[in-house]
Amino acid sequence: MNLLTQGSKINAVLLTENTKKLSIDNHSKVYSVYKIKLDLLRYNDQNDRIATWISQFKSENPNEKLEAKEKDEYNSIIQDFIINSNPDAIKKTQNNIELIGQQEAGVVLSDGRIIDGNRRFTCLRNIQEKTGKTQYFEAVVLNHDIKNNEKQIKLLELMIQHGIDKPVDYNPIDRLVGIYNDIVDKGLLTIKEYSDSVNQSESDIQREVEKAKLMVEYLDFINAPKQFHLARTMNLNDPLKELTTILKQCKDINRKEDLKNVVFANFLMQPHGDMTRYIRKIKKIASNDKFLDDYLAEQLETTEKVCDILEEHDIVTDKIINNKIRTDDVLREAFAHSTEKWVSKADGDATRNRPAQQAEKAFEILDTIDTNIFKKLSDEQKDDVRNKLDKIQEILDSIRGDLDVY
Structure with a gap:
């Protein structure tokens, strides 16, 4: 159904006096806002906010196609993703809408797909189910479709969700997945197009692209290709950031590959509760050429044992990780003991290495300068x-x- 033609005829789409200004293809325009019955709308399954939840559904339901489901079932499934991704935000937004109504109009396509406002739509669905009273979603209706305007719609979505002074309030791994899909996998956007849309420097987005590529490499390493939800449940955003820095500073190709595999194996086994701090210990060892090769040799022996376990599973899932892999306390302890031993040696050498560490810090600061x-x-x-x-x-x-x- 086309909301602007058929929807209006059956009084399910009503013109309001409100307007909303949007910039599409660098052209700003004031659009009319409509009140739309909820049953005419559908969630946007390509929204970055739920990227890892979509990957989890595909992993757990390999024979089902989410987009092929009937609208009611499709919406119910994605509604659960929206709620679970940030239940506190849903509660806060719903309380606000119940008190004073929907204050900010969303954006939808003429076929009913929501481009901006998935959370508000979710709250209105909850309110309608709770009260039994018909609710309307207020939104601009764009005469576009996702198939022929995918790039344009993605740029609009990014601009709205990452606008100036508007914080990104969803899991950073979901954002990494969106960056990987849009820039690396699909080639839908260039780094410049993405950076312009989210009001960030190209160098910042380049670093995010490198981190996203590492995330995909890691999932391939553990035989869980594109199961992005695993990176989310493992809280890998900050550890990946640390690993990116480690690899950037390592100039030897062979060392770099060994380091990457060792850290990937540590990610999987999780020998420490706070993996960000743990990877920083590895970072300290990696910056000391005196100890790095011996550390890698020791760690690679344990890494090979992890790889042997992985070979027993064609596809690794979260259940396999938690019930069959991380239960091996001997391997986890081997990783932890080795890292603690060599970081202690690195700390003992810290006084003599202080000038080099200060030089490294100066390098990191200068490296962040955006010359653009x-x-x-x-x-x-x-x-x-x-x-x-x-x-x-x-x-x-x-x-x-x-x-x-x-």
Whole structure:
């Protein structure tokens, strides 16, 4: 059903006096807002907010196609994803709508697919079921369809959900999945297009792309290809960030591959409750050339045993991980003991390595500079940057001179 033609004829889509301004294809326009009966609408299963939940459904129901289900069943399934992804936010939004009504209009396509407002739609569905009173979802209706306007719709969705001063309030792994799907897998958007839409620098998005690729590599490593929900339940966003930094600093290709496999095996076995802190310990060892090779040799022996277990399972699921893999306390302890031993050695060497660590920290800070912003600076601001870089160069020359003396 086309909401703007057929929906209006049966009084299920009603024009309001409200409007909403949207920017599509860099063209801003004020659109009319309509009140739409809930049974004419359907969730957007391509929304990044529920990306890992969709992957979990596909993993657990390999013979079912979510998009092929009847609208009521389809909506009920995705409603559960929306609620489970952030139950506190649902409760807060629903209480607000019950008190003062829907305050911000959503955006839907003419076929009823919701592009912005899945959470508000969920709350209205809950209220309708709770009270028995017909509810209406207020939204702009765009005369587009997802098949022929996929890129345009994705850019609009990103712009709305990641607009200026609007926080991203869903799991970072879901966002990583969206970045991987849109930029790497489908090639729907370029890094520049994505960064422009979410008001972030290209370098920031590039780092997220690298992290997303590592996430996919990890899932392949554990025989769970594209089961993105596993990365969510393992809370891998921050550990992946740490691993990205470790690999970036490692210049030797063979070492880098060994490091990656060792960390992947540690991700899987989870020898420590706080894996972010644990990976930082590995990061400390990795920055010390004196100990890294011996540490890797020791860790790779345990990693090979993990790989032997993985070979017993064609597809690894969360049940296999929790009930058959992580139950091996001997392997988990071997990883933990080895890491603690070598990080202690690295700490003992810390005083002598302090200058190198400080240099590393300086490198990390300088590496975060987004050079794209230079084109937006005034001549005075550019001169200020040049002067500071000159001072940095003077310090570097002095340090190199002292190194040669001693």
